[in-house]
Amino acid sequence: MVDLQGQFEEIKEEVLNSFEEILDSTQFINGPHVGRFSEDLKKYLGAKHLIPCANGTDALQIALMALDLKPGDEVITTPFTFVSTAEVIALLGLKPVFVDIQEDSFNIDPALIEEKITKRSKVIIPVHLFGQSADMEAIMAIAEKYGLFVVEDNAQAIGSNYRFADGREIKTGNIGHIGTTSFFPSKNLGCYGDGGAVSTNSEELAERLMSIANHGSTRRYYHDRVGVNSRLDTLQAAVLAAKLPRLDAYNQARREAARRYDDLFDGMNGVLLPYRSPQSFHVFHQYTLKFSHGRDEVKAALDAVGIPSGIYYPVPLHLQKAYQHCGYHAGDFPISERMSEMVLSLPMHTCLTEEQQNFIGETVNEAVNKTVSNYH
Numbered sequence: 001m002v003d004l005q006g007q008f009e010e011i012k013e014e015v016l017n018s019f020e021e022i023l024d025s026t027q028f029i030n031g032p033h034v035g036r037f038s039e040d041l042k043k044y045l046g047a048k049h050l051i052p053c054a055n056g057t058d059a060l061q062i063a064l065m066a067l068d069l070k071p072g073d074e075v076i077t078t079p080f081t082f083v084s085t086a087e088v089i090a091l092l093g094l095k096p097v098f099v100d101i102q103e104d105s106f107n108i109d110p111a112l113i114e115e116k117i118t119k120r121s122k123v124i125i126p127v128h129l130f131g132q133s134a135d136m137e138a139i140m141a142i143a144e145k146y147g148l149f150v151v152e153d154n155a156q157a158i159g160s161n162y163r164f165a166d167g168r169e170i171k172t173g174n175i176g177h178i179g180t181t182s183f184f185p186s187k188n189l190g191c192y193g194d195g196g197a198v199s200t201n202s203e204e205l206a207e208r209l210m211s212i213a214n215h216g217s218t219r220r221y222y223h224d225r226v227g228v229n230s231r232l233d234t235l236q237a238a239v240l241a242a243k244l245p246r247l248d249a250y251n252q253a254r255r256e257a258a259r260r261y262d263d264l265f266d267g268m269n270g271v272l273l274p275y276r277s278p279q280s281f282h283v284f285h286q287y288t289l290k291f292s293h294g295r296d297e298v299k300a301a302l303d304a305v306g307i308p309s310g311i312y313y314p315v316p317l318h319l320q321k322a323y324q325h326c327g328y329h330a331g332d333f334p335i336s337e338r339m340s341e342m343v344l345s346l347p348m349h350t351c352l353t354e355e356q357q358n359f360i361g362e363t364v365n366e367a368v369n370k371t372v373s374n375y376h
């Protein structure tokens, strides 16, 4: 699904030089590379404050902890996402309130948010799924109307942006009150282990976020609040520092690979290409096709010739065993449920060759033709 080797070859010398420097200096915790990378990423996003942390799940948890919520407060989010988003809500004793997605973008449908708002609603977490921004204009307007916080889960869309009706273009992660991201190796900006970050334009939130990530402390051995231990590793910061200047080129390579896939799949019977929102710059964390039927047969055909593919996500969160206590049932979020049966993501990375893509295209085409003839 991803090719980490190809990228490594390009940055090998830089990374190994930094590693040697770090190992020689023994500054393993919060070494200078962490500060430098954080500063660079802050500038890239256009944010006023950036706090690095240990992973994207921690980033979400730290963000929610900074909002001074009370147990039972409600957090509105999508059921069609990676589990982290709902996990941190549950861990903090908050209540996940799911809202179904838009069929084209796979992102939370703003038209369905207002009916879910109660006196206990405090936060909306839009997830910019697969590399494309949620409808932030509508989401920010609802948040403002009801006095809610917006925490953007930007783990899959770093480098993407959203264009508002007035022409302002803002990077995803820098639109809501807090943005969170992950540097898991397969993400668009990935390190060689775990990593994450939280950003904000609010001085007050920044102070809280920083303290929470550091045991609730701003002065050593004095703890003002309950926090966590969540740091970006110095070695990982060095990897990210080498990759960040290349992020836009990486995303461009993903977009070009996506366009080549489009050419291969356009017009194929029962196959829908990934939608591009006119408001967002799609950075293709995933290239996800929708199959009106025969998705599993196509996946089996790809498996049979050694082509990896992924179903993101096979079970929407409201139907997961761990979240049964939330009281949702099959049928509650029909679009998420249907999408989980239709989607298939293909290999997507910055080193995909035309030859590889042609082979993938032919394999899918053959499988589709076979399932179509079975249906007739």
Ligand SMILES: *Cc1c(COP(=O)(O)O)cnc(C)c1O
Pocket (backbone or CB within 6 Å): 055, 056, 057, 058, 081, 082, 084, 085, 127, 153, 155, 156, 182, 183, 184, 194, 195, 196
């Ligand atoms: C990857 C991911 C996360 C979690 O990131 P980790 O660094 O693995 O903890 C959270 N949300 C979404 C949408 C993700 O894709």
